[in-house]
Amino acid sequence: MKRILNGKALVPVVLALGLVAGCATTPKEEPAAKGPSEVSQAIDSAKSAIASAKSVNWIWRDTEKFLKQAEAAAAKGDDATAIKLANKARSQAELAVDQYYLETAKVLYAEAGNASGLTAEQKSTLNAAGIAIGNAEGRKAYDLLNPLVTELRAASIKVEVVRGDSLWSISGKSDVYNNPYQWPLIYKANRDQIKDADLIYPGQTLTVDRNPTAAEVDAAVDHARNRGAWSIGVVEESDRNYLGGSLELK
Template identity: 45%
Template sequence: MKKTNILKNGALGALVLSVTFGCASTQQEEPAAAPAAKKDTACQAELAAAEAARKKAASVGGEWRDTGKILKSAKKALAAGDVAECIKLANKARRQGEMGYAQALEQRDNDVNSYTVERGDNLWNISGKDSIYGDPYQWPLIYKANRSQIKDADLIYPGQDLSIDRAVTSAAVNAAVQHAKTRGAWALGVVEESDKAYLAR
């Protein structure tokens, strides 16, 4: 009888100990998950900072060509659980955004704010000059900034002093390029309906 009681008490004690240690080991595993969550949060913060820097650079026309791709890669790395790679890529994208913004402002300060038309010039080749926009498709920006003295976008004259707008937004640049690419047929001395619609925006 005594042996049975001892065995029962021993078995009960072993059960209590296994439950106690089982709970203790579970509690020890929980803190290990906390640093991973902190890393995910750190990556999310870096991604948000990088996206903000990209948008700021884009607002002044200074977004670098591959910044968006780097951000996408960072998000994929986070989704795959590679937090270190996510943070590394997000930091790279943020630095590109900051540098692009600074470069765009510096370029704007160094660039001319007016242009005197020379013989043989047209809005296309003026816009394409590195000192102006460096992109001929942005010629509608010059047209819009000088609508008071340019009646027909296809007719400008030597000696005209054209204002060059340096405070254009990325949305304005996109609208100008879109108009340049979809303008349609044109003729000298005629103000095209598509040009009127562009100026009215």
């Protein structure tokens, strides 16, 4: 039924409201994709940590046992126990890796510390590594020491013997040891091709370790100063003793 007001028809208000309501309908939202559960995340983290420990062959005896127990608990739906055990396995594996790097760093630190002729930069690196070891920062100390020791181990040179050379004169060169009394170091490093320390030949190529330890230097100098009488073509008993009595003549 229409109502007439001043000659005009009025459309029912209800109809207009219905049209507006129909236009305002909100479409359904798609459910958000679920990420990995807390349990699976804990187990995956434990597996990753265990793999790292195995890669350095330094893992505690019961660590993998805790991981298996965590997986069994997860299979039964016991999430709380699974997470607890997985976190325990991860923590143990991480501690094992830290311990590996700390113990390895200690060995490298001792080796680098015994080397002579370190540059200022090398000494600074060694000092920083010592502080890291003192703070039980094994990985940091290892990362500092590993390249340093690799550098020191590779610090050797080759010297070709020319006419008139002797181990004494070669050792005394400024680009070798700058100290003739350290000649036994060259003798020992090249024992496979030097039959008599008093007799070397032109054309021979000798290896010189540029970073012997302080103990090695002391032993070499002591031997050079106290070697006793010598003669060409004869292997002196004192030389045999310096080499540990294992000189092989060819």
